[in-house]
């Protein structure tokens with residue numbers, strides 16, 4: 001599938017903290033190896049225990065829309081063909097304390113509502129160096 | 145000692161629609177500072193401290209060379225964010241003067257968005273790849289402050305049963321008050337509820353008129369000790385209390401459940417009211433930075449003026465408009481109506497209210513509040529008093 005914002009839109013520079021999230025085809029966040037606290041976005045020192053070693057924490061990728069806005073003015077010219085599009089914040093059913101920024105596939109932007117259940121879907125992309133990505137996006141799975 | 149410093153001069157350049165300034169940003173900064181210094185009855189050679197915020201272009205050394213600033217011995221800027229730090233900058237100047245590190249400190253902000261571009265645009269960068277913390281949001285087209293503030297606002301409106309009219313009421317008040325202010329860029333351009341609703345969406349729930357325009361201009365104040373202030377030209381306006389608050393770093397950290405939705409003013413409110421020794425109900429006139437209308441509503445609640453669910457009524461029926469308003473608010477027109485000088489124009493207006501010199505003067509105004517920039521951390525705020 002193409003990404004909601006199009007295949008040419010920005011991709012991440014991969015780093016230790018986001019590589020699994022953007023390449024694995026699963027929702028994988030960074031948890032502290034000592035105390036288990038999940039920080040999103042990740043940082044270099046754990047806010048729970050000051051630990052500096054981390055391990056992946058996988059989510060089943062089910063969640064809920066916490067907020068939604070519909071973008072009409074394309075801040076970047078490359079998004080002129082993508083508007084209107086919805087930006088959502090998604091909470092995860094199995095990893096509390098985290099909101100993920102995302103886009104919604106398969107539902108008109110003005111039909112996305114706070115409280116709707118969502119599941120993660122993954123769009124294929126490739127970086128200029130050939131590394132393959134699976135960019136997480138979201139699908140609405142139930143009404144409010 | 146807190147509460148010992150005072151504002152003794154205010155000044156600003158002419159304000160321009162983006163790109164219309166005949167002067168460069170640095171020249172605008174120099175104009176605003178010269179006027180603030182003259183207003184205080186001082187000479188630029190008397191200035192020995194310079195404070196700004198989010199300014200990497202108008203270096204104090206360069207200002208000192210151009211303006212003949214005297215024995216420059218104190219410079220500072222707060223960390224983080226943007227307009228949210230306007231009152232933090234006042235606090236830094238207060239601290240410097242109160243501790244004796246400088247005698248006369250200029251605090252200023254200059255902004256030429258025609259010359260240097262707008263913030264959101266700059267952050268978007270080109271197509272390609274985006275590194276670091278910004279990747280978590282930019283990959284999903286979350287690029288601008290309008291979009292970020294909209295995410296907070298959408299959930300806040302939803303949680304508290306507020307509707308679009310509450311946002312509209314904030315915008316209408318700024319435009320209405322701007323009609324009294326010849327400096328205001330929206331002077332002569334009144335806004336109606338119908339025009340507001342008919343305007344295009346920028347990012348729902350923000351219409352065009354929920355978003356501040358891009359402007360060129362500069363504003364400045366001069367701060368000195370209360371003792372020295374008594375010998376100067378103008379009636380001093382005391383810094384009763386200033387506060388900065390804690391919050392998440394910039395980017396998707398600002399949307400995490402521990403502080404969402406919100407504008408990071410709860411700890412600011414706690415410290416501000418405690419230091420000032422007053423309560424929200426004691427405030428005579430308030431200036432709220434409105435890059436967008438939504439954060440104003442959240443800030444009114446976080447500062448303790450009303451409960452979130454009461455906001456619809458709090459702002460309705462012209463409650464924010466004019467000198468006799470139920471809640472005198474953004475009396476010069478604010479970012480939306482006067483000019484977007486990164487919120488520093490609000491400082492000048494708050495000081496003018498205490499002096500009795502506003503174009504929308506609240507009779508007998510004494511306690512004058514500025515809420516510097518709800519939406520980004522650290523929030524900051526200041527209360528001025530005679």
Ligand SMILES: [Zn+2]
Pocket residue numbers: 032033034035036037046047048049050051
């Ligand atoms: Zn830990």
